[in-house]
Amino acid sequence: MLVTQGIALELFYGNYLRVMSRRLSEGIASEISFSLDLLERYHGRGDRAWLIRQAHTRTQLVMEWHPGDHLGKLGSTHVVGPMDEDLVHELQSAIAYPFFIDWLKDPHTVFISIQLPDGVLSVDTPRKRLDVGQLWLFVLWALGSSLLLFAIAAAFMRNQVRTIRRLANAAEQFGLGRDIGPIRPEGAREVRQAAIAFNRMQDRIFRFVSQRTAVLAGVSHDLRTPLTRLRLSLAMLPRSGVVDAGLLREDFTDMIADVAEMERMIEGYLSFARGEGAELPERLDVGSLLEEVAGSAARAGTMVRSVSCVPGLVLEARPDAMRRMLTNLVENARRHNAGVWLSAYDEGNTVIIEIDDDGPGIAPDRREDVFRAFASGARGGTGLGLTIVRDIVRAHGGDIRLATSRMNGLSVRIVLPR
Ligand SMILES: Nc1ncnc2c1ncn2[C@@H]1O[C@H](COP(=O)(O)OP(=O)(O)OP(=O)(O)O)[C@@H](O)[C@H]1O
Ligand SMILES: [Mg+2]
Structure with a gap:
């Protein structure tokens, strides 16, 4: 100037x-x-x-x-x-x-x-x-106007630089893993754009991380059930004396099924981590799915009272996810020493699966809380089971409701689109 x-x-x-x-x-x-x-x-x-x-x-x-x-x-x-x-x-x-x-x-x-x-x-x-x-008047005019313009530019720049610095600071904090929340877009248009882009990026990274964490937590959580079953089966194996080869083969078949289930879970997580996406939906026979889950649960000590399903009921869903969902619910009943009644039927365009028990049930005012992760773990539980169940139901476009069963226990009603 x-x-x-x-x-x-x-x-x-x-x-x-x-x-x-x-x-x-x-x-x-x-x-x-x-x-x-x-x-x-x-x-x-x-x-x-x-x-x-x-x-x-x-x-x-x-x-x-x-x-x-x-x-x-x-x-x-x-x-x-x-x-x-x-x-x-x-x-x-x-x-x-x-x-x-x-x-x-x-x-x-x-x-x-x-x-x-x-x-x-x-x-x-x-x-x-x-x-x-007056020569000095001209010089003063030149110097004065330059200084005035310079002061205005400096004030303006300082304002802009401050917003950029705040953005840099937010990026630094976010990089250190601190939750800073969205930053307010301020300043020149370009700086505002950068702030908006930053907020969007922060959001996406959060979602990405929490999704991965949820899947990892879910898999580790659900691995425990077949592991427990496997441990129980191993403990029940006869150690000496006359061994019935037929019974032994049955035990081994069950144990191999447990190991296969665990392998599938780990495989599913790995493919998710590799970015290959989740398991694909298949046409499932709901009756045999319930029988399978009930069979495994019984081996783990759950008192399965009855399994009833409308014959030929099929559902388009991810089989492993469905199995994990049902296992979690049945496992909850076992943890409360309750008997379980499994039933499935169709209603219009939906399939309804109900898991009833005669345990202590959940008080109506706690029924929303129990779905929150880690919020309600009890009796050695982590409090993730119902969170995982609801995630799976929602991923299938369905809905889950808790109610009181006929036996005064808990009744879980899952509605899934066919
Ligand atoms: N069938 C049931 N009868 C009574 N209470 C239940 C039943 N199922 C769940 N609950 C209550 O809901 C809470 C949350 O269940 P959830 O399955 O999410 O966690 P958890 O069973 O405690 O732990 P885990 O992560 O090992 O499943 C339980 O702690 C329990 O208090
Ligand atoms: Mg549970």
């Missing part, structure tokens, strides 16, 4: 000042030379005094004649600006005598002394006749 102001000053006012100063100096020089010519021509005593008076009234130049004097120095005392140089130049071309210009002695007058052959003529010129205008 200072540079452009300087160039503008030089181009416009510099030129203007130079022209003005040359014209003014020219005027003074020609008046002095004209007076000198007249003084030379009419050098009688009365004539000179009259001429000097005339010069004063007409041109404001105060002339004084010092006969016999000699000038000590020639040239001029220099001052800032073009006037000095111009006046020297114009006087040199207008008069043939040496001279001295004193700019410094008085702020309102410029003293010009001219060495004539028989003495010195001093000419006191009012300074205002040579003044080309």
